[in-house]
Amino acid sequence: MPDMTSKTDLPADSSTAPRQALRICNLSFRWDATQPPLSYPDITLNTGEHLFLRGPSGSGKSTLLSMLSGLIVPDSGTLTLLGKELANLTSGQRDRFRADHMGVIFQQFNLVPYLTTLGNVMLPCRLSEQRRSQAMPTPQQEAESLLTALGIPQSHWHRRVTGLSVGQQQRVAAARALTGAPELILADEPTSALDSDNRDRFIALLLELAAEKHSSVIFVSHDQSLAQRFDHRITLEVAP
Amino acid sequence: MTVRLAFSLAMASLWYRRRVLALVTLTLTLSITLLLGVQYLRTEVKQSFTNTVSGTDLIVGARSGQLNLLLYTIFHIGDATNNIRWSTYQQLQEDERIGWLVPISLGDSYRGHRVVGTSEQFPEHFRYGRDQKPELAVGEWFDDVFDVVLGARVAREHGHQLGDDIVLSHGGGRTSFSNHKDTPFTVTGILAATGTPMDQAVYIGLDGLEAIHIGWESGVAIRGRTVTPEQARKRDLTPETITAALVGIDRKVLTFQVQRHINESGTEPLTAILPGVALSELWRIMGQFEKALLGITAFVVITSLIGLVAVLLTLQAQRRQEIAILRATGASPMLIAGLHVIECVILALAACGLAVVAGAAGVAGLSPWLLDTWGIQVGLRPLNAMEWLIIACVPAAAFLVGLIPALQAWRGSRKQGLGHVIPE
Numbered sequence: 306m307p308d309m310t311s312k313t314d315l316p317a318d319s320s321t322a323p324r325q326a327l328r329i330c331n332l333s334f335r336w337d338a339t340q341p342p343l344s345y346p347d348i349t350l351n352t353g354e355h356l357f358l359r360g361p362s363g364s365g366k367s368t369l370l371s372m373l374s375g376l377i378v379p380d381s382g383t384l385t386l387l388g389k390e391l392a393n394l395t396s397g398q399r400d401r402f403r404a405d406h407m408g409v410i411f412q413q414f415n416l417v418p419y420l421t422t423l424g425n426v427m428l429p430c431r432l433s434e435q436r437r438s439q440a441m442p443t444p445q446q447e448a449e450s451l452l453t454a455l456g457i458p459q460s461h462w463h464r465r466v467t468g469l470s471v472g473q474q475q476r477v478a479a480a481r482a483l484t485g486a487p488e489l490i491l492a493d494e495p496t497s498a499l500d501s502d503n504r505d506r507f508i509a510l511l512l513e514l515a516a517e518k519h520s521s522v523i524f525v526s527h528d529q530s531l532a533q534r535f536d537h538r539i540t541l542e543v544a545p
Numbered sequence: 546m547t548v549r550l551a552f553s554l555a556m557a558s559l560w561y562r563r564r565v566l567a568l569v570t571l572t573l574t575l576s577i578t579l580l581l582g583v584q585y586l587r588t589e590v591k592q593s594f595t596n597t598v599s600g601t602d603l604i605v606g607a608r609s610g611q612l613n614l615l616l617y618t619i620f621h622i623g624d625a626t627n628n629i630r631w632s633t634y635q636q637l638q639e640d641e642r643i644g645w646l647v648p649i650s651l652g653d654s655y656r657g658h659r660v661v662g663t664s665e666q667f668p669e670h671f672r673y674g675r676d677q678k679p680e681l682a683v684g685e686w687f688d689d690v691f692d693v694v695l696g697a698r699v700a701r702e703h704g705h706q707l708g709d710d711i712v713l714s715h716g717g718g719r720t721s722f723s724n725h726k727d728t729p730f731t732v733t734g735i736l737a738a739t740g741t742p743m744d745q746a747v748y749i750g751l752d753g754l755e756a757i758h759i760g761w762e763s764g765v766a767i768r769g770r771t772v773t774p775e776q777a778r779k780r781d782l783t784p785e786t787i788t789a790a791l792v793g794i795d796r797k798v799l800t801f802q803v804q805r806h807i808n809e810s811g812t813e814p815l816t817a818i819l820p821g822v823a824l825s826e827l828w829r830i831m832g833q834f835e836k837a838l839l840g841i842t843a844f845v846v847i848t849s850l851i852g853l854v855a856v857l858l859t860l861q862a863q864r865r866q867e868i869a870i871l872r873a874t875g876a877s878p879m880l881i882a883g884l885h886v887i888e889c890v891i892l893a894l895a896a897c898g899l900a901v902v903a904g905a906a907g908v909a910g911l912s913p914w915l916l917d918t919w920g921i922q923v924g925l926r927p928l929n930a931m932e933w934l935i936i937a938c939v940p941a942a943a944f945l946v947g948l949i950p951a952l953q954a955w956r957g958s959r960k961q962g963l964g965h966v967i968p969e
Contacts, residue, residue, distance in 0.1 A: 367963065370963045371963040373963075374873060374963045376873075396878075396959070397877060400872075400875055400876070400877045400878075401875065401877075403874075404874065404876075405875070407875070409873040409874065411870075411873070411963075414866045414870075415870065417554075417867050418561060419557045419558050419561030419562075419867075420554075428871075429875065432547075432550065432875045433875055465561075491963065
């Protein structure tokens, strides 16, 4: 049951730019009754700030991202994104909210195999009116400039993504997450399949472009060496 | 916007999986072609069937069932139980209600084709199809005792031309040992193809039929009693009996009255039938088979639709990642489910389109062969309401079966975490 008593002093009105990107309080979740619940420290993150989330396997990193994305609902505690309490939204509204305000990057296999590189990058603009209107100057041009910035050769833009290397695929996924300037970018170990050169370049580009778009990056990784690039760092522990 | 997105994603996804899906679409196409073909041919064959005779109000023969009478007089199938006397025929001619009479005498054959003995009344009054006259492709109708007019297929099959001499056989059957070899006939005309049993028949005059049977009274030729053509011409060639007569009645309201009058005739036991009624009874019997055939082909279509779903469900396993991406990007479970339904319906529509094209090509390609071999006239025509309904049923059924993978995807995507599927 979501805890409704926690104080949400942010205005629910979304027209004023919310200062808080993320705020979680007493959050816990359990996949099934036989396992101990996963519980999370309280986190507050202002817009534009980045968060590094570290923890061993089983510490609930991916589960937290699933809750943040609105795909699953916490058992208890509050989860407020951009001033909106996610538990108060229907599943359809959460899908809409995710399309409008979030970009997502997975560990690997990030791309729809039957779409072209540009088609993949522009996908959020086709699912969300808001993302499309925020894509400057047009979805196509923004996608092209993001791909250029992320170093994807122009010859690949109109081809299907199956020809891309793993590093290129991750960068295309980053371009997709960034397009339409969403307030939040959820990155679930996006560098674990990359070698160290590619990894450093990827993070540098991601954070730089996110700063340009005023997006907050929530970056999950077990790689401690990446942590110093982030304003906020949180380490999750495995429940005893 | 979502509908357009779902549609374009579905198209891209189908194209991506075209190799696997081409095979199931082909299966579906073949089964729809089969279903459509059966339905199409059913209508065409029925048409061709009812086209065999038109304008004849009554068929009169010796007492028998109406199907038997119809089959041997019009379709040249089976044999007459008995003949009717020439005097009876003459009595009918004197009946004022009867407009015209066409005598028909059967019993002989030419290389397996029926010989129809008739008179000049036949080309004058017999009609088939939509009131069409039997037209000659070349030559003229029989005039002399030993003139013969061949049906289109008889002439083509045996390569006969005008002026050829042919020898008729006594009795039916493809190979006969008792031939009327003393009295050959000369081909004076060849009929145009009609797509009816006429194409398979050979027409001679009643006098010719009488002439070749002089000396054959016991059923075989008796030496010394047979005659040469010259001798035959000098004889009185009026027949004693004929097999049947086709009757035309000027005032149609009197048809039933004349029918009853003939059926109750005191001179000899006769049967008069209405060809339309007999045809529909015959079609009712045959109709059972073609309904069964239609049912079987409908099952074939259902089977291939199930095959389509089986393939789509198999593909589902490969699509988990793609669905995870779409979900994470903000696609609703409805959109995911919609993708599956749209894909299924698009495949069905493609299969229907291909089936119509294949069917049309098939009909166009096979119709000469059908006319040649089976005497069935099948032409290209616009599809009728029933056929459109069958075509429309296929995408509708595809929509329904598409709900199976769609529902699965919908349920799966509701339980999905970010970037992975939550284990059950």
